[in-house]
Amino acid sequence: MGRDWQWGVIFDAGSSGTRAHIYKWTNESTVPHDHSTKDLASLPKLKLAKVEKTRPGISELADHPTDVGDYLQPLIDAAMAEIPAKKIPDTPIFVMATAGMRLVPEAPRAALLQQTCEYLRQNTRFHLPDCERHIRVIPGETEGLYGWLAANYLLGGFDQATDADDGARQDTYGFLDMGGASTQIVFAPNATEAAVHWDNLKLVRLRNVGGAASEYKVFSDSFLGFGANVARQRYVEALEDRYSTNGTDVLPDPCMPKGLRTTFTGDLVALDAIPPGEHTLVGTGDFEECLNQTYPLLRKDALCEDSPCLFNGQHAPAIDFDVTRFVGVSEYWHVTHGVFSSPGDKPYDLASYKENVDHFCGQDWAEIQRGILPRKKDSARKLQDAQDACFKASWMINVLYKGIGVPMTLSDTSRPDALNETAQDAQEGNLDAFMPINKIHGTEFSWTLGAMLLYVSGQILPTDASLPVGIGSNVAGIAADFERWGPSQWTTPVDGADTISEKAARAGPRLVVMALALEVWPHVASASTLEW
Template sequence: MGQKWRWGVILDAGSSGTRLHIYRWKDPRKAIKNATPEELRSLPKLMTEKKWTKKIRPGVSTFGERVKDVGPEHLQSLIDHALSIIPEDKVHDTPIFLMATAGMRLLPQAQQTALTSEICSYLQRNTRFSLPDCDLHVQVIKGETEGLYGWIASNYLLGGFDHPDEHQHGKGHHTYGFLDMGGASAQIAFAPNATEAEKHANDLKLLRLRTLDGQPSEYKVFTTTWLGFGVNQARESYVRNLEDRYADTAAELPDPCLPKGLRTTLEGNIIEKRKTRATSLIGTGQFEECLQLTYPLLGKDKPCEDNPCLINGQHVPAIDFDVNHFIGVSEYWHTTHGVFGGKGDQAYDFATYQKRVKDFCGRSWDDIDSGIDPGHDFDRKLAQEACFKAAWLLNVLHEGIGVPRIGFHEGLSKANVSKSALEAAKNKGFADPFKPVDKIDGIEVSWTLGKMVLYAAGQIPPASGNDKYPVGFGSNVEGTPPDFQFAGSSWEPFRYHGNSTHGSIDDDDDWDLDAEDILDHAKTHSTTGFFAFVFILLLFLWFFRKRERRMRVYGRINSIIRRSRGRPGAASRKGSGSRGGFAGFASKLLRGNPHGGYERVMEEGDADRFELGSTHETDELNDYSDSSDGITPAGSGLLSSKSSTMGLSRLGLSSGLATPVTDHFHHSIASPTSSALDRGGLVVRTDSKERLMLPPHLALAGVGRRSRAASPTRLKSPLMSPLHQET
């Protein structure tokens, strides 16, 4: 029995911890069965639940010096959680990926290689998950790749791939840009407008997806990463700058990005009471100064070798914010919400957000700390870091990337969108140039979702055999470039091995059809009944096109009528006259010979007088036997004494005549009461009444016998191969 669900496991090995994500989607072979035209033009629908995720700390990168411990001490708890969710019989068919991001990128190459090798070996030794290729399933991914996966996830959830006409941003563009910021790095990914895409074609990635109907979809996306520009790495750079600034003047360094009166170590640990002479930080709560001191970290003064550049001298095509609307995840969400955000906010409003940040950061630490429940160290940490993170985000967003400082309603007035799309955007806030998000339609926006969408799309067979390009991404060139990153999945032609006599396709059926056949099935299901009726009608007319076949059916019906009346021969005597009743009607319908010429009539015979001779039955020949009327195809036939229990349709086929049980073969042929079986099942004709009344010497001389060559029994079915004539 088939299983309609496919599963996937991916481990996001970040700098602060590793998070397990589990996704589920319907097998494309099943999803296509009852799919609507709209669904056929969409990507596979992935699902996840909150309980299908789990995060543990610290990150994989902390095992750089003790790689053998990463499996039992770190990964095993995540594996156990995955096994508690995924059905046992699906584990072997479930791919598992571990993809490390910024934290691992900071390790020396030798430690990266040792860790990824040990992780793959541990998973292969201790789990039954599908992991055929270590290099593909366990890797340290580039920031550009992480950004591209995030771009896929964002547009997947927002419908950027499925309904471009419903959210047209103008200038022939309908996808959304993606911004991500973690602890160690920040990413950007977007599809530039047509002018910029042509100008910077060599800087773009070519992404290939495949919708449920097997049609390819291609997108040209720019993506880049800024390693060291995540909030934690940026904070470390900021503290070093403070040390350089005040190195010769004080042991306590004034920090305008900390709430007033808060004292911490350089590493960020809160100092309750001063017990050391080590250099420390003391908060001043001056947010405007905090903005000024974090701005230089953007590296805007770095030389730009390929204009235009945004941050740290890295090239980025010009962003048209009338076209490119961005969503921001991770720190973009946590920093704009959490401490500062209102739960009912529909969009990011620069003026409102900046006012909230200033009000919070101007308060004393004692005032802030009094509102935090005792023992909630995590909340204290958030409050401690909130001001720096807010300043860094504002600088990156507006000074670095260049997002306009506008409010929600102003953004709507400038956005070039259709009326229906505008209403939808108002509800979600996606008509604004930037919106921080955590979930869309209840699903967390994570780059891991983008990776699994790509994998699921790779399971769909192409609609055309000429579509040779795989699902994945690589350099923006024709064909499949050398650096192409494959989806990690493979597809097989849909196969059908079901036992349904009607050829129906159920959720539990296997398949033996290609994609186009199944699409036709899904689209033309309503016409199946009509064509079935036409087929049966044509089959009926073809079967009765030959006169001898009509005679066989008539003979059987006539025999049944005589037996039911209890007077053998009565029906035939009556039929020879007026041809009344059912026999008369059947005669007119089936016999079709009003002139009373030669007719083959199937007589009641002694079927058990014959047995199977040597024969070599084949399925191919048996497939041609009729199952309803006891008639076999024209050709050599053998009848067994067991045939009476199986029906005449089970006659054995061989090259030879029926073999009688007795040795009186000629006598049985001459007997007027013997069974009449020709080479297609009836091998002997009944002699005419005139011949039977001749004297014996004339009968033996052949007087009155019709020619064998003229016999209707010599006619062959056009579906059967020529018979080997006996010599």
């Protein structure tokens, strides 16, 4: 007999498009008595069944929200084709919008979200009990927390996490995400730092298969205006200010390859077509100077209440990089593995990366074009990526090593292979202080997994009904801003029940208990399937 799958759907409504992530997990009525303590102490296991995407971003519909049905229908059809019809009424659906929708004014944003919920309720049978909770725009900080959950879930960070009495270890991975408009950092400081920065942390609570809660005290911050594209806009404005008094119409830009000419907005300009009296950027291909000129964009000199500081005046707990390794997604991956990568590349290290960037950015733009244009597929996109690559590389390096303070090499520099980390190293805890990631188990990383993990974890009957699953401010009791995942209350106490089936009987018939198959998807990927 096949597994009795339970299903869930999350639409990631981003600035450039929407992706439907369809997850499944095994729904059992009991956990056998012969399960080991380790099994019961593990988190539920989820599997990504399918991803479907559409363009453009949902924010493009802000002025005509009634079109949202036509926009979402292909994603809905993909989900309904994947999920058995009898399971649809029990399948929760979420639409979570990010960067693009955060910029939409409040009134049209609310109208679009309401129209989205009404369409899903009227045209599908998915489980959608609460529009406000299921269809919403999530803050950058929340998106970062979901990403932190997803990364640690897949990489085994929750399996190895400890919180020693001396505050020496907290082995979860730190998480970095950079998009076009903002960048996020999330990490769990050690116990000593957590005690000092108690009021500046978030509480993250999950529930394991046996019903016990596990808690993490996490620092999370989102820097709006520090994503790659907005940082570029600020950089160009700084160039204009610098050269505005010298009477020239041509501004040298060290963050573009030699000879590349563009308008301030990035449009290509031919040498013989420069409009008189208009400012034009011309690339000089000097990457070291590019690093120097992008560094001030971090605003490291901004007023900071206390040390240590990251950038833009943001105070944060001290990071012990000997213990906390960081993974980076989105632009961190694309900037390190896009333009500057080639087949057979070694895993990321700063020394090799800078060498590749120096070589590329010092080339003539005409030479770069000759290497791209013969590739008819996506040549326009590849040219745009090449045009932006030098700035993005400098920005990423400055954010990582000057802003956050990531060490440029492993602390254990005595290791002869310190700059050549492998996937197996990561499995064994020898990950470099920073490593970009894209796919784990052959599946593209997504923060939506973190949100779905909270949902599934919240459906497990608790051994302590006073501890709801979710995220919120790190205060005693349940914070006013606590984002609860799961029932608002359990009908009866469940302590002392020997099996989950007994707990279910005491908690009430309407609750579905998730006792999840432990072999579906191991937390830690094998070296052969982990892609760095």
